[in-house]
Amino acid sequence: MDLSFSAEHESFRCEVLSFLESHRDQAPRPGGPSALMWQKLLIANGYAARSIPTEYGGYGASPDILKSRIIAEEFARAQVSPGLGGQGISMLVPTLLEVGSEEQKRSIIGPTLRGEMVWCQGYSEPGAGSDLANLRTKGELVGDHWVVNGQKIWTSTAHLADWCFCLVRTEPDAPKHQGISFLLFSMKTPGIEIRPLIDMTEGHSFNEVFFTDVQVPAGQIVGKRGDGWKVANAILRHERGSLADPNTMLSRLGALTEMMKTETVDGRRAIDDPLFRDRFMRIEAKVMAMRCNDLRLLSAAVNGHSPGLAGLVVKLQGTELRHELERLAIDVMGEMGLLYGDGTPYLRDRGSWQWNYMFFLGLIIGGGTSQIQKNIISERGLGMPREPKLATA
Amino acid sequence: MDLSFSAEHESFRCEVLSFLESHRDQAPRPGGPSALMWQKLLIANGYAARSIPTEYGGYGASPDILKSRIIAEEFARAQVSPGLGGQGISMLVPTLLEVGSEEQKRSIIGPTLRGEMVWCQGYSEPGAGSDLANLRTKGELVGDHWVVNGQKIWTSTAHLADWCFCLVRTEPDAPKHQGISFLLFSMKTPGIEIRPLIDMTEGHSFNEVFFTDVQVPAGQIVGKRGDGWKVANAILRHERGSLADPNTMLSRLGALTEMMKTETVDGRRAIDDPLFRDRFMRIEAKVMAMRCNDLRLLSAAVNGHSPGLAGLVVKLQGTELRHELERLAIDVMGEMGLLYGDGTPYLRDRGSWQWNYMFFLGLIIGGGTSQIQKNIISERGLGMPREPKLATA
């Protein structure tokens, strides 16, 4: 057990701090430098796309999880934008690096990293949520084009994206998991209709996307025909952990403490209410546990160990915990916690507590419901048997 | 909505009160009148075996649920023994009245009611708990006797009982639920071995019972061969509701209030601790809800309505709630709540909080685990489908 960093890493941290010090005025802000310029600067200095090979537009450093963590920590602490995110960078790029063709890597990764090519993910469908392999959007090879028809849902940023990476059933006669291909196409292709999917937060984070005879050049496929499920699963694993970052929870806890010191009922501060205080401390203990668990995962990753159960439980515990934390904030505010919508008088923290309370209920469901997570934990984590096959299936 | 009682019932309540007033010195106590004498007196006055026909040894009144309730309430309030209980009276007698032969009714019900014939119930087996119909204790008809071999478990009062009503597989080739018969036999029959089943309370409320070539006269069967499952199910329904009486919970709450006024930490009373007080009030609200639910069930019974969901949830909610209530008491006592065993210094209320905490965990499990209860609620109460059949079953 050693929570200190090596001299190399400490000196790296100093580099990061000095970069932040001298460049923070170039970070994007409304009316100021653009996000794309900032991203270029970050890549050039190895603070974005750090371990992606230079020939594909990255910085080309050898992977070092601790350095990545140090960058993330210090940018967060300095409240400076860590550069572009999004599903193209976080999900498509690692996939292409693993299974893309050389041509795909060269033409796509660079522009994606630089934010010149914004991606959306076409996976879920109305009939294919928990049972994603049940997807029905079909692609038929007609001449040298895939002709895609069907519907996707939960397509975040579809309305902002240039391109889509999309799961499509191309082999209707193959078994469910073996009939899917992973296609790439421009969102400007004729036949694509995007409808905003308004959610309970009143926000527009997601879309429904409809495909009618969308023509995709035959070569715009990642992996082979029918390999789409395998390709997609490699990335899904990337997604699940990121929904419940304990450091974000710690900063929410900090904000909650401040709020509890200012909210009053009949002049009495919420922090002086033993019941609210106890609920707060209870949540803090859980957040502490998740933060320690996260250190353990980091350490396992550094040492190339399998995280096992400690990794499998993060999504379930983290999203529930975050929901609980935001719930407490609303209870602390009482009626004030009901206020919502820009410009509403008395609104606290721009409604972020309510927004997060609802959004995290969405995250409890999204990316594998809690029920699916429990199946995974019991089967992969505890070695319990899968449910027996049904008589009629 | 009318919570008052009719004039007839009010006057009946007066009768009960005056009986209690004039006869309470005859109630059983150590070194005083015997329980059997008291039982006779209660039957003669219609305060026990009230609606059982006189020809079978009962009082012969027409059934009146409210009068039964009044009797129960007033005896409880006066803290006077309401007479004998046990599985013979509460389960076997109603069964015999429904499906017993005239001969069985005449020979068994009277002695059972008077406490001259004490019964135990031979249902559960090590391999047949939730899946009771899986029972394997077998009975073979050899000449004019059933020869019974096998093992029962959870046989409460087996060590005190004169007789046993027992489920036995007599038709090994019939489908699971149709191969069982309901036999009656004396616990003095050779071949019966009783082993105490000590439980987590350190107590001996249950037994394991082993049968080796136990000979039971062929006529000692209730219903027909193979009807045992139906016969047993009629009574199981009687059992489930009784595990979670809200009036008992109310009296436990009262005791808990008193305790919270006397327990102190560093001189501060538990009742003055806002956290304990809040937990108490939270539980009180739940108990109130169960008490109101109970009034609703009573009213439905009086009017011959089906209780529906309100009845199906009682066992699950009641046992969990009782466990939660006893848990709070232990937390209030802190280290003092750990004390256990007769004669232990500082022991509160003879350890009853710990005992009940553990015993009610047993009741959460016994008589249909919470998981089985939830199946029942979802299927019978909400009309959700049963789990589909398995491919290999």
Place this chain on the structure above:
Amino acid sequence: MEFGLSQEQTMLQESLARFLGESGNLARSRRFAADKEARAQDVIDGMAELGVTGLIIPEDHGGVGLSLLDAALVSEVLGANVTPAPFIGSSVLAPLALMGAGDAGQQGLWLPKLASGAVVAGVALSEAVGARDGAGVEIRDGKLYGRSLFVVDFEADLYVIVDRSGELHLVAADSPGLTRTPLRTIDLTRPTGELRFDGVEAEPLNSGDTAVALRALIDAGRVMIAADTLGAAQAMLDQAVTYAKERKQFDRPIATFQAVKHMCAEMAADLEPCRALVWYAGHALDHLPAEASITACHAKAHLSEVGTQIAKTATEVHGGMGFTDLVGLHYWFKRIGFNRQILGGPQTVREDAARLKGLAA
């Protein structure tokens, strides 16, 4: 001895539910929200026709003269249908205030108008339970000064105001010196808002025992809110069960998965006893004065806890669809969320009950 609903009570609920169904239900609520309507006059008119606006107002003032239990049953139906119409303030608390603390003249003037639905009354009661941001109203030289927040049935013609000393007042919505500011909340079906008083003429409601009348308002308000949550939670559970039976994943309805069945069973097991609790609490308001306040607290607090849990679980049963606006499930989610905080969150209300029982200072 009859603990249950009479045929008349069941019919009242059914006829109201039928009318709300005809008036469009969720679609009507969506339109109300989208168009930022102040009042859904068609819904109010329909409720008036059914006698709901005058439900507890005596017949000689143009009402139906029913009990507070009946009002709770109405509140339940309104919650079940996320109805965008005033009721708790205008048809329960304001009439109660007039009946408990108004004089004959005030009663004769206002009760018939409330009964007919011609006038809508809001009730400013929040500060009597707990004042936030220093809100509260004081009377000086017979005029009101200060602020009331989270007025129940805010889009009104008339207001019942509770001041800091617990006295009740009547104020017309168009009184000089009165500023009304809507407060937008998560629940778009029930407008609420702030009243600012800068020397507003007020008519005192002081013909009875004001302290008793105020307590009766708080108790009744809590029971009505509990009933609203009961209806909304039951509707969410029903929708979850229906959805689970229809929705297929892995080639079978998700209702056949034990995890989903047990989520529904837990909701039902928590909720069903709440129904009897709300009945009892409603009955107690009129008939069991010694128990009324404590039972009202228990109903409010317990339904808030159970409702919050069901709002979450029922949404989860719906999967992603529950999170979208497509099925509109969030209207119920937010209604329950609103009810939780109004007239005292669960902890506050439990502490109130503990005080009533003499267990807290």
Place this chain on the structure above:
Amino acid sequence: MEFGLSQEQTMLQESLARFLGESGNLARSRRFAADKEARAQDVIDGMAELGVTGLIIPEDHGGVGLSLLDAALVSEVLGANVTPAPFIGSSVLAPLALMGAGDAGQQGLWLPKLASGAVVAGVALSEAVGARDGAGVEIRDGKLYGRSLFVVDFEADLYVIVDRSGELHLVAADSPGLTRTPLRTIDLTRPTGELRFDGVEAEPLNSGDTAVALRALIDAGRVMIAADTLGAAQAMLDQAVTYAKERKQFDRPIATFQAVKHMCAEMAADLEPCRALVWYAGHALDHLPAEASITACHAKAHLSEVGTQIAKTATEVHGGMGFTDLVGLHYWFKRIGFNRQILGGPQTVREDAARLKGLAA
């Protein structure tokens, strides 16, 4: 940067578990309980041989000189095996008290004997966390008067006593005026009891900063108890999973029922992050003084809550069998129940943490 156990630490846990397995495990605990043994000397001797009794005692006093994290790892193994032997008091808190507040003579006299297992020390600390029934010890004219309840590792030769003013004292078990009364609890694996002092000669432990030393005792005690619960809860979960795979009902292992799988998954999801929390809290005791007390509180409180839930759920997975003495699961249930109340129940400990953070008075 390495957040995890070293090979040596894993080996320590494994070798201790192996020895406890050989010494009989549950059967040994059953015998200890049935025979009302005061001390399981064979177990103590085995632990001494492995260096466990002297784990945190410096090598120049005959110990192994390991850290408090290592002690927490031992505590975890003892909890997992419901071991009927002293450890937290005798091998952690008493050595800490001597090392933190004893003088060289006291250290030289007692530490080697504790390290070898020749002497067992109990620790009377409960009243420093919260006194029940007016218990507590005072010093008058250099002699102790009063009562200490729930002494950790009660069956001892020597006691570390905390008096009402927070001062520490050493008292021999056979001191005149000292009366020892065992207090039987649900947990039959760890004897506790009461000490009554009627003018007992005591040796002060006052060579360091006593306040710091006392706080270190409370913190370390809480982390050790949390670790014991971690081990016990993990053992219950493991037993539940194993049982579910073996037990058949309805012609299939109950581990194939989604309800049972999810019960186990919830236990695992709650418990697994606790492991990292206990590691961190153990590490903090030696290396992160600013965080040590708060983290100890969090570990104690959180493990108590999670442990209580797992104790119940794992028993339920076992069905009726879990309720019987046959499989002995209740030994773990009661160990967790004992740990919950000792050195402060979860609410008390959270309030302590809030005070440490400056959030409570």
